[in-house]
Amino acid sequence: MTTPILSLKDATLSLDGNAGRVDILHGITLDVAKSETLGLVGPSGSGKSSLLMLMGGLEQASGGTITALGNDLTAMDEDALARFRRDHMGVVFQSFHLIPTMTALENVATPLELAGHRDAFDRAADELQTVGLSHRAGHYPAQLSGGEQQRVALARASAPRPHILLADEPTGNLDETNGSAIMDLLFGLRDRHGATLVLVTHSNALAQRCDRVVRLRDGRIAETDQQEAAE
Template sequence: MSDPVLSLNNAALSLDGNAGQVDILHGITLEIGKGETVGLVGPSGSGKSSLLMIMGGLERATGGTVMALGQDLTAMNEDALARFRRDHMGVVFQSFHLIPTMTALENVATPLELAGARDAFDRAEAELEAVGLAHRSGHYPSQMSGGEQQRVALARALVTRPDILLADEPTGNLDGANGQAIMDLLFALRDRHGATLVLVTHAPDLAARCDRVIRLADGRIEPPVKAAAE
């Protein structure tokens, strides 16, 4: 793969717990290309979300290297990582993580304001319209349903036109209908913006829509299952 957007080489993650060091990820090596959609699947506790976090520099790998857009995330300090995410990444969480004291419009505009964009609110308004929530721009998160809050979170993640979109169980807190709507919207926005998408999911139908599925077990990537010989 030429010039992968994300490249991990023998990446590992260990954290200190009450009972001592806990090894979460072991020797993860993989590459993800520009515009690719990759699903991370596996049982609870397999390391899916932790892998997504080190890809975004939200958790620092304790071994190996994590490269994003040719930059070594493992060599950056916290300020540099924050700037890199601001300029190149969008992140969507299962729990929305909207700022409760801000309206939908203000939530979406926040990353643009932090980047110094003068047209932050105009762009935020356009992104809310793209997710079908222009009429809710003045509402606070507590005044919106879970599906609407996740739409706001998607708009916020994509308003900066990120190169990389990371989504951690984006439909996990939603019912079937809202989950399906968010899935459709996630892929439509990915197509619109041309971002590389990596998502963690337990939903087989969501994983099936990805270009590639990576299965984890016990902090390691499982080898692909070979088709039985005919």
């Protein structure tokens, strides 16, 4: 049997809030295969984004284990998790999270520079060309439209050639036209680099393009749908 690239065993997440401790995820057990595209869907508050954050080590599990590429994320400290993400993962957020004082080219080059790539800016320029933004390389985020900012965010996430690409509502802040374009780019980048893609979405069109869809409800896996035909 092939070892999954991501594996969660009885993973739980509880956070302390003003009203006391809140249980967000309850005993999540889930394997993700190499090169699979997995969609996480469900109503608001069902735990989709929290589950994605656990997979990326952006939230620390309260219980259970999470392994990625054979590494136990639950045993790592914040510095080790940051290095692991830098070397193996790309993350795309709904709200872009670009650095406002850096140009598009500099934003894309930053993770490559942090990883020690001497050709960081050349690779960043190539990635911007892939997402159709070579002509905007010298522009700052405030000078870009929402669709353009998300393209830069996609280029930044994919430039280091991650094994795992995580996307949290990547089309959530975009209109239908831009959302469709980002969808095509996201799957194109997956195919180009052979990455495993896990995405949170409310978009039925985006979910239908995934190999498998996991539906969450109240912090638990409600059902899993294997798609008959994935793009």
